[in-house]
Amino acid sequence: xxxxxxxxxxxxxxxxxxxxxxxxxxxxxxxxxxxxxxxxxxxxxxxxxxxxxxxxxxxxxxxxxxxxxxxxxxxxxxxxxxxxxxxxxxxxxxxxxxxxxxxxxxxxxxxxxxxxxxxxxxxxxxxxxxx
Amino acid sequence: xxxxxxxxxxxxxxxxxxxxxxxxxxxxxxxxxxxxxxxxxxxxxxxxxxxxxxxxxxxxxxxxxxxxxxxxxxxxxxxxxxxxxxxxxxxxxxxxxxxxxxxxxxxxxxxxxxxxxxxxxxxxxxxxxxxxxxxxxxxxxxxxxxxxxxxxxxxxxxxxxxxxxxxxxxxxxxxxxxxxxxxxxxxxxxxxxxxxxxxxxxxxxxxxxxxxxxxxxxxxxxxxxxxxxxxxxxxxxxxxxxxxxxxxxxxxxxxxxxxxxxxxxxxxxxxxxxxxxxxxxxxxxxxxxxxxxxxxxxxxxxxxxxxxxxxxxxxxxxxxxxxxxxxxxxxxxxxxxxxxxxxxxxxxxxx
Amino acid sequence: xxxxxxxxxxxxxxxxxxxxxxxxxxxxxxxxxxxxxxxxxxxxxxxxxxxxxxxxxxxxxxxxxxxxxxxxxxxxxxxxxxxxxxxxxxxxxxxxxxxxxxxxxxxxxxxxxxxxxxxxxxxxxxxxxxxxxxxxxxxxxxxxxxxxxxxxxxxxxxxxxxxxxxxxxxxxxxxxxxxxxxxxxxxxxxxxxxxxxxxxxxxxxxxxxxxxxxxxxxxxxxxxxxxxxxxxxxxxxxxxxxxxxxxxxxxxxxxxxxxxxxxxxxxxxxxxxxxxxxxxxxxxxxxxxxxxxxxx
Numbered sequence: 001x002x003x004x005x006x007x008x009x010x011x012x013x014x015x016x017x018x019x020x021x022x023x024x025x026x027x028x029x030x031x032x033x034x035x036x037x038x039x040x041x042x043x044x045x046x047x048x049x050x051x052x053x054x055x056x057x058x059x060x061x062x063x064x065x066x067x068x069x070x071x072x073x074x075x076x077x078x079x080x081x082x083x084x085x086x087x088x089x090x091x092x093x094x095x096x097x098x099x100x101x102x103x104x105x106x107x108x109x110x111x112x113x114x115x116x117x118x119x120x121x122x123x124x125x126x127x128x129x130x131x
Numbered sequence: 132x133x134x135x136x137x138x139x140x141x142x143x144x145x146x147x148x149x150x151x152x153x154x155x156x157x158x159x160x161x162x163x164x165x166x167x168x169x170x171x172x173x174x175x176x177x178x179x180x181x182x183x184x185x186x187x188x189x190x191x192x193x194x195x196x197x198x199x200x201x202x203x204x205x206x207x208x209x210x211x212x213x214x215x216x217x218x219x220x221x222x223x224x225x226x227x228x229x230x231x232x233x234x235x236x237x238x239x240x241x242x243x244x245x246x247x248x249x250x251x252x253x254x255x256x257x258x259x260x261x262x263x264x265x266x267x268x269x270x271x272x273x274x275x276x277x278x279x280x281x282x283x284x285x286x287x288x289x290x291x292x293x294x295x296x297x298x299x300x301x302x303x304x305x306x307x308x309x310x311x312x313x314x315x316x317x318x319x320x321x322x323x324x325x326x327x328x329x330x331x332x333x334x335x336x337x338x339x340x341x342x343x344x345x346x347x348x349x350x351x352x353x354x355x356x357x358x359x360x361x362x363x364x365x366x367x368x369x370x371x372x373x374x375x376x377x378x379x380x381x382x383x384x385x386x387x388x389x390x391x392x393x394x395x396x397x398x399x400x401x402x403x404x405x406x407x408x409x410x411x412x413x414x415x416x417x418x419x420x421x422x423x424x425x426x427x428x429x430x431x432x433x434x435x436x437x438x439x440x441x442x443x444x445x446x447x448x449x450x451x452x453x454x455x456x457x458x459x460x461x462x463x464x465x466x467x468x469x470x471x472x473x474x475x476x477x478x479x480x481x482x
Numbered sequence: 483x484x485x486x487x488x489x490x491x492x493x494x495x496x497x498x499x500x501x502x503x504x505x506x507x508x509x510x511x512x513x514x515x516x517x518x519x520x521x522x523x524x525x526x527x528x529x530x531x532x533x534x535x536x537x538x539x540x541x542x543x544x545x546x547x548x549x550x551x552x553x554x555x556x557x558x559x560x561x562x563x564x565x566x567x568x569x570x571x572x573x574x575x576x577x578x579x580x581x582x583x584x585x586x587x588x589x590x591x592x593x594x595x596x597x598x599x600x601x602x603x604x605x606x607x608x609x610x611x612x613x614x615x616x617x618x619x620x621x622x623x624x625x626x627x628x629x630x631x632x633x634x635x636x637x638x639x640x641x642x643x644x645x646x647x648x649x650x651x652x653x654x655x656x657x658x659x660x661x662x663x664x665x666x667x668x669x670x671x672x673x674x675x676x677x678x679x680x681x682x683x684x685x686x687x688x689x690x691x692x693x694x695x696x697x698x699x700x701x702x703x704x705x706x707x708x709x710x711x712x713x714x715x716x717x718x719x720x721x722x723x724x725x726x727x728x729x730x731x732x733x734x735x736x737x738x739x740x741x742x743x744x745x746x747x748x749x750x751x752x753x754x755x756x757x758x759x760x761x762x763x764x765x766x767x768x769x770x771x772x773x774x775x776x777x778x
C-alpha cells in the first residue's frame with residue numbers, strides 16, 4: 001500500500017498531487033493492477049485534508065481508467081502506465097525539443113521568455129483540446 | 132439527566148448530609164435526657180392550677196443548665212440559615228456557573244432541550260432543598276417537644292419560653308421552612324440566570340432573601356388574617372409591662388404580655404384606652420401618687436376606677452396552622468413564579 | 483443537494499451594535515465549510531444562531547431543514563464544539579462519556595470508547611487537569627459520538643499548539659470521512675483551512691463578503707500585477723476586489739470568470755490567505771474604496 005504526502009508550497013492543488021503520486025507509483029511498479037489504494041478515510045486523516053479532495057482524485061483516476069471503486073470495499077488499481085511503447089517515443093521527442101531550444105536561444109530569447117512562451121503555448125493547446 | 136444532576140450536585144449533597152448528621156448526633160445525644168427531665172418535672176400529670184408553675188420551673192431549670200439553651204438556639208439558627216445557604220450554594224450557581232465556565236455550551240447542545248435540563252435540575256435540587264430544611268425542622272421539633280409542651284402550659288419568665296407564634300419559633304417549626312427553602316432556592320437560580328455570575332448572584336440572593344425574611348414577620352404575617360380585638364379590665368391582666376415616665380409620673384404605657392383566657396394567642400398590640408375607647412397615655416391626676424411610689428397593683432386599681440381599660444388585638448392560637456399554611460403557600464407561590472420566569476428566560480436564549 | 487444551513491437576511495443586534503447583518507446563505511451538505519474572517523466579524527454570532535444559542539433579531543435561519551434547537555430530535559442532529567472546548571473540570575473523562583450516553587439517544591458508545599483509547603486518555607482523570615489539546619479531543623469525542631449529521635465548531639484549534647492542532651484536524655477529517663458529516667468550522671487561521679475546507683464563507687464587518695466552493699473561488703480570483711492603472715479602466719467582466727498602487731505599479735485582486743488575456747498583467751493564482759486579506763481590505767475600505775473599485 002502506498003502512502004501519500006503533500007507539498008504545501010508547490011502551488012499544485014492537493015488532489016492533483018495525489019493523482020501524480022498514484023501515477024508515479026504506477027510507473028515505478030510500486031502499484032500493480034489489483035492493488036488497493038489507501039482508503040479515503042485514512043488518507044484524509046493522515047494528511048488532515050478534506051475527504052472530498054481524496055474522492056476527487058480517485059474519481060479522476062477512475063475517469064482516466066486507472067482505478068475502479070468497489071462500493072463498501074475500496075478503490076483498486078485497474079490500469080497501467082508507462083509501458084515500453086510510450087517510453088520509446090521519448091528519445092526522438094527529446095531530440096526535437098533540444099533542437100527547438102537551440103533555435104529559441106539563437107533568436108535571442110532569455111530563459112524566462114522561453115519558459116513563458118512554452119507555458120502559454122502548452123496551456124492554449126490544452127484549452128483547444130478541451131474545447 | 133437525573134444522573135448528571137446528581138453527579139453535579141454530589142459535593143453539595145454530601146456537605147448537607149454531613150451537617151445533617153452532626154446535627155442529628157447532637158440532638159440524639161441530648162434529646163432523651165431532656166425528655167426524662169420533662170418526665171420527672173411532673174408536668175404531664177399536673178392539675179390545672181399547678182401546671183403553669185411546674186412548667187415555668189422546668190424551663191428555668193433547663194435555662195440554668197446552659198447547654199439546652201445553647202442547643203435550642205443553635206437549632207433555631209441552623210434552620211433559619213439553611214434556606215439562605217441553600218439559595219446561595221445550591222441555587223445561585225445552578226445556571227450562573229454553567230454560563231461562567233462555558234459548560235452551558237456543552238450541556239445545552241446534547242440531545243436535551245434547555246427546558247428539560249432546567250426542569251430536572253430545579254425539581255430534584257428543589258425537592259432536596261425542601262427535604263433538608265424540613266428535615267432539620269422536624270428533628271428540632273422532636274428534640275424540643277418537651278419545651279413546646281411546657282410553653283403550652285403557660286410557662287413563662289425565661290428566654291426559652293417562646294410561644295409558637297413568636298418570630299423565631301414560627302419560622303422554624305411547622306411547614307414554613309419548606310416554603311422558605313423553595314423560595315430561597317428558586318431566588319438563587321433566578322438571580323444566577325439574570326446576573327450570570329455566581330458570586331454577584333449569591334450576594335443578591337442573600338440580600339433579597341434577608342429582606343423578605345425580615346419583612347414577613349414585621350409587616351405581612353400579622354395581617355394575613357384580620358385580627359381579633361378585645362377590651363379587658365386592667366385588673367384581669369396577668370403579665371404586663373408597665374412603663375411610667377415623664378415629670379412626676381405623668382405618662383405611662385401599659386402593654387399586656389398574654390391574654391387571660393387565650394393561652395398561646397399571638398398578641399399583636401395592646402395599649403390602654405379610656406372609657407370612650409381612645410388611647411390614653413397620660414396618668415390621671417389622682418393616680419400619680421401610686422405611679423410615683425411604683426405600687427403597681429394600686430396603680431392599676433386606680434386606672435380601673437377611672438374607666439381605663441386595656442385594648443388588645445390578637446390572633447387566637449387556633450389559627451396557628453392557618454397561618455402556617457398561608458405563609459408556606461405564599462412562599463411556594465413565589466417559588467413557582469420565579470421558576471416559571473426562569474423557564475421563560477432560558478427559552479429566550481440567554482447568551 | 484440539500485442545504486445544511488439556510489439563512490435569509492439573517493441579522494443579530496446587541497443593544498445598538500449589529501453583530502451580523504443581512505446574511506443570506508445556502509450552505510450545501512456534504513462539505514467542510516470554512517467560516518473565515520477577522521476577530522469580531524460575526525463568526526461566533528452566526529454559529530450561535532445556527533446552534534440555537536441565540537435568537538435572530540431579523541431574518542430567518544434553518545438548520546437541516548428545522549429550527550435550531552427546536553427539540554430533542556433537532557438537537558441530536560447537530561453537534562457543537564464551542565470556543566476553548568469547555569468541559570466540566572470536576573468530572574472525569576469517563577463521566578463525560580457517561581454524560582454523552584445519558585443525554586443523547588443516538589450515542590455510539592463503541593466509537594467514544596475507541597477514540598478515548600486511541601487518544602491515550604486516562605478514563606479516570608478529571609477533565610480540568612487535561613491539556614488544551616486533550617480537552618479539545620474530549621470535546622470532539624462528545625460531539626461526534628452522538629452521531630450528528632452536522633458538526634459545528636467555533637475556532638476549535640485557535641489555542642492549540644501545532645501538534646495538537648494537526649492531530650485534532652486529522653481526527654476531524656477521519657470522522658468526517660467515516661460518518662459522512664457536514665462540518666462548519668470557523669477560524670481566523672487560514673493555513674489549516676486550506677487543506678481541510680472545500681467550501682468557504684468570508685465574513686468581514688458583520689457581513690458575508692464571499693461564499694462558495696473553495697476551488698471555484700480560488701480559480702475565479704487572480705492577483706494581477708503590472709504598470710499602474712486605474713482599476714475602472716478594466717473590462718466589466720473583471721470585478722476588482724482590492725487594489726494597491728505605487729507610483730508606477732498596480733497590484734489588484736480581481737474576480738473574473740474568463741481568462742486574463744492582457745499581456746501587460748502578470749497573473750498569479752491566489753491562495754486562501756490572499757483571498758481573505760483582499761476581502762478584508764475591501765470591507766475596511768482603507769479610504770480608497772469609493773473611487774478605486776469597479777462595483778458590480
